[in-house]
Amino acid sequence: MHGVMLLRVISLLTLILLLAAHGNAFRTPSETNGYGEVTDDSNMEHHMIRERVKRRSRNCSIDPSIPDPSLFGLEKMRYWAEEVMTRSLHRIKVTLGGKPSADKGDKVEVKAGPWPRGIIPYKFNSTLTRNQKKGVKNVLRTIKAFTCLKFVAYMNKKRQTANERFCLRHSRYVVFSEITTRVNKVQYRKKRPVNPDLELSHSRYYQIKALSQANECYGCKKCKRLKINCENHGYLTLVNGRCACVCPSGLDPSTGCRSVFTSAMTEKEFYPSGSYALPLVNSLADCPNKEFDKRRIQLYIDPNSRYMAKSNQTLELFYCVHTRGGEPRIKWPLGSYCIFRTSQRCPRAGFRRFRTVYKYDASNTEAKPLFFCCKRTGFAVDEMVLPFKFSFTLIQNTRGRCRPVKGMYHERKQIPYQVEIKTEVEGKNNSLYTLKHRKKTVNLCSYRPAFTDCGGVFDLNRRSSSYSVHYSNDRDIVQCTWLFNATETEYSRLVLDIENVAIEHVSDMRKCTQYSRHVNELEVRYQQVGEPGISVCGTSFPKSIMSQNSTLLLRLITVGRQWANFTATVRAIEPEDMCYSMKDNGRTYVGDVNFTRDFEPCLPWSEMTHCPVHMFKLGIFHTVLDGNKCRNPNEEIKVRPWCYTEKKDCKWNYCDVCLNGRAFDTRLDCYKTDSVVDCPIYGCAKTCSHVLPKKETNRRIGRITCGRPTDTFVGTEPIADSLPPNIFYVGEAIMYGCKSQSTLRHARFCLTNGQWSPMGSICFDDTAYCTDMWFRCPELIKKHPSFCRIFREMTSFMCRFTCGECEKKTKPQCVVKRGGRLAVLRKKQGLAVGDRVCRGTSVYYRCRLTRSARYLPDSGNEVRACLASGKWSGSQLTCRNVCPRLWKYNPENRMCYKKFNIRLNHFKASRKCSTFKKAQLISLKSRDEWRFIQDFKDGDQIWIGLVRLLKVTNDDPGWFWSPDKSRPRFANWHSGHPFPKSTDKRCVVMGSRGWWRSVQCENNTYRFVCQTPVRRK
Template identity: 70%
Template structure:
């Protein structure tokens, strides 16, 4: 794994990491920079861990200093939380770093910048790769993988505490310790939540150093610090006269005692005051000098006062710092960096301390120039502070659910206090148990839409739910309601509440455990054997048929998923190695998918806020208004529980294949169990059949026995059914192996004589054969061959299908699938035809007002588009291609003189509202897709409707200009009418 962090537009994702080694080619003739570019790669990374955890590395000479600094920052972070150590690869006296350290290999890591020669892959930024992975910079599991791969735990054999709940044992700052997900306590092996109770005395890094205080009333973190102050003044310009002096007092805490040597300053981006001439050794690389004009009440100006700063910049901005401070304390903010959060502490930005530089001698100027950074490093003439206050962490806990106690409910309120609470729930029966969370009585932040909690950047209180893995960032819960049920992907679920005390935050949570035998699919195979009837996602989105997702990875013709029953648009899991439960596609353009709640254990809820407007409509939209439109929700019963389903021993036979029965005879098999089948001629070829949730056995799912000269059979019983529904699948998917391995007989791929044969027929009325096929009427073709037809095309119009099939396949019976194609309908060539309602549509790209759009459609012989069903809405959504268009829906009483150049309309008045109706036939809209907050009232003078980018309708003023779509019925051909 590698890490990225943005700084000044630079990202480590632009750095190429190459594993290189010794070369047999003499590169001495090249320059040093060219020599590195010609170094050959030595294949993949080593299979085993790096010897002794030492990784030699080297920088490309073309890298800039800022790039090298960012890479070193990442390497130092890895060294702090793993057993790895990065050393510079050098050659001294003919011996490399690997030889001097006896590493038994000659490889090292080369960091270079990715050049323009690298191919770029097109990727949509808005494409959802995984619906359960939030966009975050969390690197917890990357660090865990890196540590476990290099066997860092072998160095901690003496460590007696076992790390649980996704924690892992590694070296932290050179000492063995458990690393836990945020919210869990490492001192207990991640078995309990983090609390403010300290079992030992607070330990602080060794001095000397000093920390600033926010004001005079603030106390030092502990008795090890001495409170001091310094008084200074700055010259500020006055409006009425000369400059006036303003006096400031800076309070700070000085630590001079020697602490424990293993207590290190944590990784972060901050500064501290220096009381001696040297900065702390570990991690502090940059020091700066501030010149203050010292002031005394009686003596006046007493000269310059020097304040030295030691700054540190390491780690990642979102990682929490672990400090022993349990009282309020303050650190100095580093230049152009965010204040790092601290574990168990609330972070707030304090009022900056102003200062002005007074330099009088050349010596002082030299001191300023020789410092690593100028005074602009601290943001001009202000010292920015990061203040930390302890939070209430003595709340929450770890709760274990089992069959005896399968549910737990609790209510929590922060009472306007600073809170960091963690609740960890764990189903202890088996690893296949799942947890269901229902949240009620929510009052967290004033957010109107609970789905936009992540986008609400001004929130200060947050309830995070981690239902994938406890170390992976979860979803945010806010607002006054959260109707959705959250189902964990494993047997753990974590809730974490963070508040700042300025607002109330309360909620009621109910967590219940679901055991594997109570589910409607087998948890062991992640629902691969599920064959239920649920055809909508957990967000109540309609599923797409698997036959229409051929541009995506999974579809009905994919040979890798033959043993999965991809039936219609039902939820399935053909790839259990990647997905953890049944799922389906919801958008074939972007291959967007989502999981399904096939067992119907979650709550039915609404995601839109205006569902009350469409609750009584005939075409009530299920997606977004599932609870309001529950009366039109498909009546789908969950499959019976897996614990009560059994499959009998299979009795069906396949030509050339026989099952391998278990040694101990069995009459029944559990769901998810499998049987192997072998080929009689090739005994090494094996494949599985699975026991499905309907008590039946799956198909063989692959080529157990390939065709030969003696026999020819289909290994999939649905081949004959599939070729009738999709006549060209034998030709389109001939490269996938399906026609040969699965449907050899149906597709006519057997080596023996192909009989019977089909005679190619002519097309029906106004239909002809496609020329590219090279076929003519009367030719003979073998079974599995598909023949395509098309409608005739003229210069001014095109004929459209009226009945029949465009593609027909030769069946095993010697007959053709489907019926003969006949063409009759006519659309102009610039218009697009919709076969569902037999209408022609044309998109006008020129922006016009609503009145002119009506007139232009009349001039073209049509009318402004009307949408009366969800299918028509999807068709126009694809046709408009993301633009905003007028639709023929308004609430105008009459429209007169509607021509392209001039038009007038009469309104009904301010108070009389005739309601909305379609301009095409004057009917009321039974189907509507209004955006939240629309339509506006009559008094707003917004009487016309625009279809937005995402398909929602909104009422706007009729004089605004938008593109539009015209429609007209498909006309019959005069020749055959």
């Protein structure tokens, strides 16, 4: 519960407390799972509590201004619970603002306000286990440390409620119940991140910030005296009971987050006061400062003990005892660590006492105890604030990684014991000792100061639109921070171009990846400066990075004398220089770019009906969805134009439609691509830059205008108040209304092509009801004959005439026809040959089913729709036997595939495929075939037919597809593959994520997929 589980809880807990802080008193129904619910009892127990409160004190009476759920009734509580579960973030903001509900006729205003005095009573549901309760308490301690909120138990042993004890004048409290969620759990196979720009990490910076601001921690008594403004995404709150700024990593709180954190910011450093001792790694290490005295303890080993070390008979532990000085106001931070206890009590900072008895043999009666003060709170990624100018050591209290300290580098070390350690513990068990190689060890966290006097905060505008960063490593431990702000407007953006990079990555991972943490790395935070960014390491990073807002942060971390050099340029882009409107996040963009910022090809919007956004969904700006072009129909969620890149998992990515970034190559064989014909931009965008669309400076957003629209619609007219100018800029709108129904409104927007967004009639009266509100309805029913039946909202609102929602008895009508060769009507639709159906009706056909043969569509359409002309869409379905039994057909390349779950080496797998007629190991000669196999193999590692028999040379890499001996024109190599210096026979395995790796053919066994051409007619 100390890692991933806690961070899944905190986002849900944040929403609950935000809603409660704004006065929402609701109770979730018992059948609904939730981690927390704000509850106000309305039963007999609630009545008795209120009566006791009134009797105990006149000053503790219930405040009538606070909403009481008993006055709303059960119906209102169910209504609010449903609203919170179903509304979008925008609708929740409207509700919390006290505005009338747009969905209900009655006006229900909610009074806003924080929790009184920041005290939140809570209790646990009986379904929670002990570990779950422990995890929730850890979250509450973290929130308490960085906010003005205090969590108290709702009921004490005397059966007194917290509302009574603290005179809260209300009866609300929070109930924590059980929850199970897999949101953002990418360790599960086939789970993908929700947003490609958000790393699935353990960050909770903005969630704690939202809680602090919602409860007005900046206005508490301690913060009113502190006259400081926290900038650069920082915020003012209580930190361990003291008012201070909380800043993103790398920024200095003492300056209001206006400068980077450097060692020169603090002249004097003080450790927490009290009696305690810190361990030392060895005898040569020194104590941090003059507040400590260096001492040692000697433990003797029995010469006859079987646990004795060969060379030494004594074990010495060195430590530093805190004897003088210290700052009483400084408390030990949240973390998971231990210190030595030198008195009867531990420092007042949430420590627990432990006592470990040292014995070198079970028969020995003499023992030396070691006393500890341990704590295990907070999260593993939280930075602890301690003196950082001198080295020190803490005892690790978990088996994971050490907690970071601001301005220092942490390293895990171990002290092995050559003797038997038997522990006697006061209180609960601890994790001080681990068993390694049959020897017990003590884990230590050694901290060394880092060089932080580098970097800075830089403002970019029209006068100074770019800045170059040059860094060359000449220090042992470095932590540098560069923060860039585009100060011209809130819609300005920053673009990072890394020209040269050489950062040696030291990590447990085999390669340098952008979403993994490394010891040496350049972290780029372009989404939010308070959230973790992507890692840059290795010797190449060709792509450009555009910020999602007007800030961008670079953070360099290096350890040791490894090479770490980079040169980068940050440039500001103003809204007028973009090719779409930044105010609407590119909603009105209708350009022709159909590839992502990584140059992946976009998929057609019409084929993504199983995804959250598609061209048949209402409530979004779906009228601009065309082909496979980059668009942003839901500007409230996405921040710029985007498109889907994978059909199965609805994977999407942003597009660089203005071509502000650089073109780059990721494939190793781009030099072999044809420079004129079939030059693939995905993987070879730099080499194939001649096929990319040209960046047109004359199509900048500031130069595109729309004239006054002249087209008319049935029963619809523009509203006069929305037509004052004769020239409209991109993103500006004209409101249209219905002549007969004045309450109906519809907006038309000026698009980036200088045209107005399409629109039809918006009226529902007799004169305009049986019309299409979208001119593309006849086109859509031809491409997707079943959309009238599947998407009923689109049918009843946008395409009433085409889908036959009105005037059903009038002509035209269609007659149901027979299927083609080996094709029949589906039985469950209730139609027979010769029946008459009205327009918009879809008829389904299928191939015949037999046990001996596999019949698949050969030509025609499986679904046909009755058009407004009285004819059928598409053509007649015909089927034929194309694949052997249990083989899967790919209509794109007309091949049949079968997966074998047995593990063989490459030679035996190829021989197994040859036992079938005209079958062989798969050959992936295009990205479409690669995508088909990636979905078909279901996450397994498989052999492919790519082999190399010859020695690699610069002119001939030696790879070919067996058995046709053709050279590969498509490749998807993993980083570092293929090995250029190997001279033996190599084969290729396709990994779980689709990357190719070259391995030895005979010594490795994998599953495999065979392919065979379709049978001829």
